[in-house]
Amino acid sequence: MFSFSDFHRAFLAPAALLMGLAVLPAETVAQETPSGGRLVVAADSEPRSLNPAIVASNGVFFIASKVIEPLAEASYDEDGLEPRLATSWEAADDGRSITFKLREGVTWHDGKPFTSADVAFSALQVWKPLQNLGRTVFANLEDVETPDDHTAVFKFSAPTPPQMILKALPAVTSVLPRHVYEGTDIAANPANAQLIGTGPFKFAEHRPGEYYRLVRNDDYWNEGQPKLDEIIYRILPDRAAAASALEADEIQLAAFSQVPLVDLERISQVPGLTVVTKGYEDLTYQLVVEINHRNEILADPKVRQAIAHAIDRKFVVDTIFLGYAQAATGPVPKNATEFYTPDVPAYGFDVAKANALLDEAGYARKEDGTRFSLRLLPAPFFTETRQFGDYLRQALAEVGIDVQVVNNDTPAHLKAVYTDHDFDLAVGSPVFRDDPAISTTILVKSGIPEGVPFSNQGGYADAELDALIDKAASTVNAEERIALYKDFQRLVAEDLPLINVAEWTFTSVARDNILNIANNPRWVVSNWADTAIQP
Amino acid sequence: MNRALKLVGRRAVSSIPVLLIVVVGTFFLLELASGDAVDAYLVSLGGGDAELARSLRESYGLDRSPLHRLWLYTSSLARLDLGWSVAFNRPILDLILERLPNTLWLMGSATAMAFALGTLLGILAGARPGSAADRVLSIGSLALYAVPSFWLGLVLSLIFAVQLRWFPTAGIETIASGKTGLDRALDISRHLVLPVCALGFIYLALFLRMMRAGMAEVWRQDFVLAARAKGLARSRIVLSHVARNALLPLVTMLGLQAATMLGGSVVIESVFAIPGFGRLAHEAVAARDAPLLMGIIVSSAVLVVLVNLLVDLAYAALDPRVGAGEPAS
Numbered sequence: 001m002f003s004f005s006d007f008h009r010a011f012l013a014p015a016a017l018l019m020g021l022a023v024l025p026a027e028t029v030a031q032e033t034p035s036g037g038r039l040v041v042a043a044d045s046e047p048r049s050l051n052p053a054i055v056a057s058n059g060v061f062f063i064a065s066k067v068i069e070p071l072a073e074a075s076y077d078e079d080g081l082e083p084r085l086a087t088s089w090e091a092a093d094d095g096r097s098i099t100f101k102l103r104e105g106v107t108w109h110d111g112k113p114f115t116s117a118d119v120a121f122s123a124l125q126v127w128k129p130l131q132n133l134g135r136t137v138f139a140n141l142e143d144v145e146t147p148d149d150h151t152a153v154f155k156f157s158a159p160t161p162p163q164m165i166l167k168a169l170p171a172v173t174s175v176l177p178r179h180v181y182e183g184t185d186i187a188a189n190p191a192n193a194q195l196i197g198t199g200p201f202k203f204a205e206h207r208p209g210e211y212y213r214l215v216r217n218d219d220y221w222n223e224g225q226p227k228l229d230e231i232i233y234r235i236l237p238d239r240a241a242a243a244s245a246l247e248a249d250e251i252q253l254a255a256f257s258q259v260p261l262v263d264l265e266r267i268s269q270v271p272g273l274t275v276v277t278k279g280y281e282d283l284t285y286q287l288v289v290e291i292n293h294r295n296e297i298l299a300d301p302k303v304r305q306a307i308a309h310a311i312d313r314k315f316v317v318d319t320i321f322l323g324y325a326q327a328a329t330g331p332v333p334k335n336a337t338e339f340y341t342p343d344v345p346a347y348g349f350d351v352a353k354a355n356a357l358l359d360e361a362g363y364a365r366k367e368d369g370t371r372f373s374l375r376l377l378p379a380p381f382f383t384e385t386r387q388f389g390d391y392l393r394q395a396l397a398e399v400g401i402d403v404q405v406v407n408n409d410t411p412a413h414l415k416a417v418y419t420d421h422d423f424d425l426a427v428g429s430p431v432f433r434d435d436p437a438i439s440t441t442i443l444v445k446s447g448i449p450e451g452v453p454f455s456n457q458g459g460y461a462d463a464e465l466d467a468l469i470d471k472a473a474s475t476v477n478a479e480e481r482i483a484l485y486k487d488f489q490r491l492v493a494e495d496l497p498l499i500n501v502a503e504w505t506f507t508s509v510a511r512d513n514i515l516n517i518a519n520n521p522r523w524v525v526s527n528w529a530d531t532a533i534q535p
Numbered sequence: 536m537n538r539a540l541k542l543v544g545r546r547a548v549s550s551i552p553v554l555l556i557v558v559v560g561t562f563f564l565l566e567l568a569s570g571d572a573v574d575a576y577l578v579s580l581g582g583g584d585a586e587l588a589r590s591l592r593e594s595y596g597l598d599r600s601p602l603h604r605l606w607l608y609t610s611s612l613a614r615l616d617l618g619w620s621v622a623f624n625r626p627i628l629d630l631i632l633e634r635l636p637n638t639l640w641l642m643g644s645a646t647a648m649a650f651a652l653g654t655l656l657g658i659l660a661g662a663r664p665g666s667a668a669d670r671v672l673s674i675g676s677l678a679l680y681a682v683p684s685f686w687l688g689l690v691l692s693l694i695f696a697v698q699l700r701w702f703p704t705a706g707i708e709t710i711a712s713g714k715t716g717l718d719r720a721l722d723i724s725r726h727l728v729l730p731v732c733a734l735g736f737i738y739l740a741l742f743l744r745m746m747r748a749g750m751a752e753v754w755r756q757d758f759v760l761a762a763r764a765k766g767l768a769r770s771r772i773v774l775s776h777v778a779r780n781a782l783l784p785l786v787t788m789l790g791l792q793a794a795t796m797l798g799g800s801v802v803i804e805s806v807f808a809i810p811g812f813g814r815l816a817h818e819a820v821a822a823r824d825a826p827l828l829m830g831i832i833v834s835s836a837v838l839v840v841l842v843n844l845l846v847d848l849a850y851a852a853l854d855p856r857v858g859a860g861e862p863a864s
Contacts, residue, residue, distance in 0.1 A: 040710070045579075046623075047579065048576070048579075048621075048622060048623055048624040049624060055579075055580055056581075057579060057580050057581045058581070059579060132580045132581065132582065132583045132587065133581075135583075135584055135586075135587065136584070193624075205711075208623070208625075208630070208633060208810065209633070209634065209637075209809075209810020209814070210706065210707065210708075210710070210808075210810060211710050211711070213710075213711055232710055232711065234705075234706070234710065234808070235808060235810075236705060236808045237805045237808060237814065238705075238805040238806045238808065240689055240806070241692070241704065241705050241805070241806055241807070241808055244689075244692050244693065244696060244697050244704045244705070245704045245705055247697045248696055248697045248700060248703075248704045250703065250704055250705070381578070408569065408570075409568075409570075409821065410570070410574075410575055410578050410821065411568070411569070411570025411571060411572075411574040411575040411578075411821075411822075411823050412568060412569035412570040412574075413570070414570055414574040414575075414577065414578060415569045415570035415571070415574050416569060416570075419574075431581055439581075439582060448585075449585040450585075451585055451588050452582070452583070452584055452585050452588070453574070453577045453578065453582050453583065454581070454582040455582070
């Protein structure tokens, strides 16, 4: 019998191979997904520059990723990447070059063709010198060769792990139009506000304090996309107002946990609204206790271990994060599956052991029941970082450590911790950016100048750890590199330059009739070309 | 006319030292706060290296001494140049002109509502001090005054926007509606109903209680007794004699209140997502954007001076004695 699956195998499969696997899902979806409509989403802030090639941050990507595209986007597939402006990539074995084949038939929103010259310009003039992440990721980038209009060869001055570059592609490779930026002051170009890209949506208008409006790009390279006619970002600075606007059906989506955790249960009961926890896997935040090792009490590893044992991670996850988080074991989060290892020293919740360790370290309880005093600076960035600060004060009181909580607003916290080192303990929330080399190893590496936020400013220095970090940064072979990062996790968990407590990411609340949401691990900051509204 | 002009001129000259004190005071207050505009910006970037921070500080002029920066700012202000906002990356004058109408609409309507309704209810309460109507109004207004405005705003929004859907939950007008003229005016007023109520209800109590207390005072005056003896109708006594005399302190209050309201309301502007002065000031502080904050404060101060001038003129109209007291130098 000639069954359907035979037919599929015989005829469709080779066709799919020819078209490139990425095209197939999009084509099949196109048959059923409705088109048209206006999607209104909540936004809580207005970035001062919207240019994602200069400012690689979630707040910018949330809006700009629909207009300006990267070379590749993150994907739930095995290799973790889905082609965008690049269709394929190949890294040389010596880690000195990566060759990107670029998509043909792509035009900029102003009608000019997209070519490898745009990629070379963006890489050399913008990503490497100007971009907050690109300055690290492309530090060794020497040149970008363009043998033809649709090939770009990235050349590195020193062996650079292709694994890191590829992991970073979605965040650091937003391509700018060379013809708009060349010969201008890139940081002050008007196109940083009035974006010009190749993406599925064109930038239409920004009414400061009110909204951003994006409209459909009819000439998008992926035929049949985008599905929506318009996306509106409504500025709603108050979090309760975002929940009200969702209930009143004035907005259809609130992302980045704009609806506070405590409201999620109530709002999930509202007919027509759903709480979505997927689509943020690549935007993992880590709740950490930063330690000032200049304080001689905290320089004693036993004291740090005692603090780690005094924290009830289950309580933190269940009560502070209401279950929307998971306990951490070390500096690499669990959802970074290639790098993560559970095989590290663990610090279970054990008050007796914490007390014993502190006694052993020579800090016996005084008459008033305390051993010593510390100043704790919780980061004001999230409700949860502040709440964890309050919890930590109580948890450490249990083991005889008297903690004074010092609350600052954002700029003051940054200055106190990362420039003035005016703290004993701090609660931080660094981001894990898919590869430990991008923003994780700097949390423990020594020799970082003062004033660098979200880096090791606690004065911790360990030669073995530094050597390991440097070696991993120049190891080209992926397996060897992963093995080095597993050692890195073991060393950090053993010596505790900082204490990893929990890992979490955001939630969205959306109307039921919004289709194709949360279908990649950076969905909220991806291009939304297939997102649609069921009328 | 000549006298009014002179009054304006005198006020303009005397307001210069006031504005200067405001500028210098604000600058040093913000300077005392730890962390600068670059720290605030780096958080929104999610971090950055030392070289990036250094070059940003240089381009923002933060590598210069505070006194140098204050001098630069005041000298450009003297040339009527408000400068550039680093937090918004736009000229400060544009930001202020963009937000000013919203704040004026919101605060003007709320003050007008509070004044009109408060005075009216105050007359009702003060017409017969101690009556049942007086008790109910006094206690009710006190209860309203005790309610925090953000809570009232949220409750109004939950009832009238989320449940009943009579009004929009937030915003100053319908997004990208393309409305113009009267349609747009109606649209904006529909959006303003809830925030104006949330703000106005609270200040209403102030005017109501002041009116009532003023009237209770006036009732004891001899001329009221004379009016009664003349056999005037009670309603006439209440309106033309008692209420009119009690109104004067309310005008003073209105001037003071208007000054407070011109600063905007961070809370109500945030709850109802109205881009006004209060939110702008909050964002300026959070971003440590000193020139922007000073721009907002200076322009509010100028408005306050103007409002006080108007109040003085209104005084003269209400009470002939005030005009006579003005020296004709």
